[in-house]
Amino acid sequence: MPASSDGSATLSPARIRYALLALALGGFGIGSTEFVAMGLLPDLAQDLLPALYASSPDAANAQAGWLITAYALGVVVGAPTIAAAAARWPRKQLLLALLAAFTLSTIASALLPTFGLVLAARFVAALPHGAYFGIASLVAADLMGPGKRARGVALVLGGLTIANVIGVPSITWLGQTSGWRVAYLVVAAIFTATFVAVAALVPLQDGNPQATMRSELRAFGRVQVWFALGIGAVGFGGLFAVYTYVAPLVMEVTGLGAGAVPLVLVVIGVGMTIGNFIGGALADRSVRRSMYGFFVVMLLALTGLALSAESVPGLLIGVFFVGAASSALSPTIQTRLMDVSHDSQSIAAALNHSALNVGNALGAFLGGLAIAGGLGYVAPVWIGLGLSGLGLLLTVATFLVDRVRRGNRVELPYGTAAIRVVAAE
Template identity: 45%
Template structure:
């Protein structure tokens, strides 16, 4: 949340290729140092520092990907970049956890640092060389904050995407307390969720490149419906897994809104692209917070689905306002 906008503004005069290499190099360094952390407080600081490049890296990487394809293929290109994140969630996280248990957590961080360094080298070798924009400046990037369509797009994600996180955060607890599954099946369902995210980023961009805003609205309604089914689906492992996969498909909203920001940000592309990740991290706080309040109030673990459906519908209301203003302004 902090790193994305700050880095985007301060690095306005850097070439995108150079910035990607620097961000991934810094990420590698901080993860390597995390593996050497002598105590908890040092680890805490290093984890914060390791998180700083995250949003800016993905935002800039998506801009680079979109610049390599025709306009009507931008969302597909953005989706390809996000596939890395969804596959990492599905495979990388369980794998790193397994490595940590097998040979020690310090080696898990060492492997992450090595992969990050490899990524920086691959970007150096294969990313297209670009020229820094002589007109770029921190003030020009900050101009994105004065555009109402940027704020509306960010609000759609910050609110509407919270529903997915409301369910995902408490999924393991729901499976154990409501579905009464074996703890061994929890990782299976988490992988099913990741598979839904991956499938969404493959399928949905094909529609978004033809009708961007309509696809965003449709995804919010899709999320509301699948999240509303969650309390019923949670009673059985198979129906729960199917519903979790369908909920995961709605995660493609991140890809769609990223492309929308490219259309409304004007010359402040870097900041707007990075802020999209700040918005979704806000959703990652809002959804679990409201879902946790519902559980704490005694409404049960499955109430997170209804909270999520409410957030998706609230996001749809913001989308409706954004769509109406976009039609009026011709954007």
């Protein structure tokens, strides 16, 4: 049976399952805090920007999208900083510190009175996001054992995707009926429950005693790390250009009422959950083929959604496959990052979420510009198509670099051994 990283204890299968569930509960809380703003965007705009909303709801919705952009930028800043600085910390203690930070900053988001202060609170609330997923993914991979890394990552991310099936729609409904501030207080309660679960169920694991800020930051000197980050940052803009403005898309383009928004979020969440576990399983077989295949599905789904969003079937089928393809890419890209980062594992595991949230910020920002420019609520879908197309081009480029490097490898026989000359990273 797998042992904890310090070798002090052998864990039963049941204990491993409970530990993984505790880690996934954290993903559930993070998915809720990250995505619930998208379903409540008109409510946030009306409450925090009342004068602007009265004169131009479109402009107010676009500005409220900054709350999503601020969260995404907080992830980008916090993930590499915390992961590199705290790589030596015992992993369980680090996870508990991050969960405490989530709880307090989410409470602040719910209670602060003005748009500017809530914007700042959302940035702060995002700082632990990438580090939590990065460290939790390493813990899960260790618990799962060799050959199951991507599935371990997918299990942790499963909490996030399940949040989009259960947490985000139900909390969105609660926010619509009881106020968005109540919704964020519920999210804070989820983080509190996760703190208790991790404290009770996750085994102690040492950090990396050899890790330093300098050694972790070496990852940024590797070309393939930058390719992987670019794939996540640009390619995931396709999802977030759609997801950020899904509420006005449902109401203004498809012509459904506000009550349909949580149901559409359930459809996206089901797609994300299915895609996440498919992505984890297929990435353990072939990262390259998985990335190509899921990007093609993403492009087809975005095209179909842009052309058929006025109809209910077109909307539901489109958002389902956008959610599924994008979520399948997440464990795939994370595994790729871990492959190309070599000994900088802590920062690599966290950087995936920095990259995805660059996509979050980029999709939300560009989609907001299009809406504010009068191009309508389908325009962000077309923008997402362009971003995902660039992600596919970067995927082709990164594997071409791999092929060139393999071509530059020279085998020099020497007795029964061989000396391998490989192009430098």
